[in-house]
Amino acid sequence: MTENIRVKLAAIAKDEAFYLPLWVYHHFTFGFDAIEIWVNDTTDNTMAVLKKLQGVYGERLVFSKADKELSRCLARGERFQAYAYEKIYEKTLGQGFSHLALLDLDEYWVSSDFQENVTAFIRNAPDFDVCLFSWLMDTPDHRRTLDDFPFQVSGRYQKNSWVKSMLNLKSPVRQIGIHKHAIKGGSGRYMLPNGDFVPSLPEHGGKEPSFLGKNRMVLDRAFICHQMLRSQSDYMARLVRGRKQVGGQEWLKTNRHGYVERDGGMFELDWVIAEPVLAYYRQGYEHLMQSLVPEMAEARRFVMARSNELVAALADDGFLQSVYREVLKGIDEKILPRLAPLFEMQADIHGMGFDEASACCWVEFAIRTPLETGSYELFLVQAFTRERLPASVRRLPRLEGEASTLSHFRTEVSIDELTHIYNHRQPPFALVAGVGDDWLLLEQQHFVGLGPAVFPKIKQLKAANKPSAGRFPAQGGNQADAAGSSQSHTPDPALPWWSRLKQQFLQWLK
Structure with a gap:
């Protein structure tokens, strides 16, 4: 040239x-x-x-x-x-x-x-x-x-x-x-x-x-x-x-x-x-x-102050440490000691998707914990903050012969509550358990799989600048109404989760 x-x-x-x-x-x-x-x-x-x-x-x-x-x-x-x-x-x-x-x-x-x-x-x-x-x-x-x-x-x-x-x-x-x-x-x-x-x-x-x-x-x-x-x-x-x-x-x-x-x-x-x-x-x-x-x-003083700010904010906050665990990998534990969970609980995700009729994301999951059901709370937050989302969480029937330490749940959140999402590669929310003031992150990165389905809807919603048609009550509202708002598209919760997932897939194909 x-x-x-x-x-x-x-x-x-x-x-x-x-x-x-x-x-x-x-x-x-x-x-x-x-x-x-x-x-x-x-x-x-x-x-x-x-x-x-x-x-x-x-x-x-x-x-x-x-x-x-x-x-x-x-x-x-x-x-x-x-x-x-x-x-x-x-x-x-x-x-x-x-x-x-x-x-x-x-x-x-x-x-x-x-x-x-x-x-x-x-x-x-x-x-x-x-x-x-x-x-x-x-x-x-x-x-x-x-x-x-x-x-x-x-x-x-x-x-x-x-x-x-x-x-x-x-x-x-x-x-x-x-x-x-x-x-x-x-x-x-x-x-x-x-x-x-x-x-x-x-x-x-x-x-x-x-x-x-x-x-x-x-x-x-x-x-x-x-x-x-x-x-x-x-x-x-x-x-x-x-x-x-x-x-x-x-x-x-x-x-x-x-x-x-x-x-x-x-x-x-x-x-x-x-x-x-x-x-x-x-x-x-x-x-x-x-x-x-x-x-x-x-x-230089500014950079060091910012670095120290991160350490000070996370030193006593095990929840935020877990929320940002991916970006904190490799940081020396002498600089940022990691905190252990304050109670024992594990979530197994059985299925998730986006329901077009009710304009909501849904997740079905099982909780394994020695804690009694009434002693903890389950809820959704924005994926990387403490901001709680108005979401319904309802318990599903326990399958015959299952251990008492295992419980099944379904959570739903309206797309109207997910306008904080700005790209398709981020999880739209995180699943959290609370015991009093103590929070435990149960799942976050698994929900990245919802991004490609949800983000285009969010863009449309922001462009229209108006609420979506599908709404349902937040936790504590009428759970029966929430479940019935998309009855023709939502599989029977009494079915095993794999059967419900198959029905969701067939409905999506239609």
Whole structure:
């Protein structure tokens, strides 16, 4: 590609003051011509850091507050990141750039030799519409601290099929994406860093399968170094940001998988950077940091306070520890001691589904516990909060010969009560048992299977902005009326659960 190459990088930033200097320095060092940052929902000293950086890089670095845009997106039920990327793309079209990349602040565009810059990469590549770069994920190291430099002469990484993209701004774009961009006509030229072209299929979503398989242990010419696991303190502080930008109400980010390696530690790659090359890179960064000493000290205090906030909030709360157990995996128990359940109980899920007639989710389950039935309460909550949902829970007949420690139940919750859901990959609720003030999480992740059926209904409901037709009383209401509201579609509760599930499936086919 011999045209005049000018590459712009853009990002949205929330509480990123501690990370901004390296991210900005890195990408200008690797040849990006301009950087634009939208700051939103921020309580740290991000703006002060950006002003200092702008004093160094001048008009090549632009930033703005985007809190109003975030508020409007949340009010409309629109994903802020997608909105921001679309608006940045539209603005960039008239600014004379040839290419655009959109990254998060823990993502770094890197060439494998740590020397080839982005301009040289594009110039030496075939003409493309979209170039797909795989994530190269850092791996956990409990010895690392917040102050350790994230790039090392030798490091262990894991290749991932999730991608981030670089867009040729001459290409006819149909839709700007978070991971991939859609080209009009469905015939876009999607290029891998090695110069090969691949089809972009809808079923692949934001992934590119060819990065795995035979290429899994191959270090690409260029990639996105995704630094999610820089240190435990960093990881915990980032969790506390939650997912407000996508409409989530969770306290912690739930799109993380713990301070652990993927795939059980298999498929690790060694990435080696020549020592003189890295030393020269660090020298430039340390020179930049001399002008940011007080700002970075304040930013570091903020990160440590966030990390300590997580530990303090969870130290005595076994319920929230269990709610967020997936994202807390791998965190040293010396930092966050885990609490044992306060009473003994187990739930076995027998069936679940969505009833179109009553517009409700239903779950049938068995409880195994030595506790007497009247000594505990069963209820549903939003999957990652303590917010109780108005749901009916009724006991089903015990099968002949069953142990007294086993009880069967059916719970139903109207789709009107599930408008907190913002994607199809999250559980719509969690099943909880309560004994006095003590709560025990019985099931959560199993209900992810309801997401694909429920989320499209939620989107329709939000769009219509009106209650669904199907309603039923919350716990304590008229249980007979609740059961009868969809009698023609709900199997006889006296039947064994497998027979009821079969009837549900046959009804769905009809």
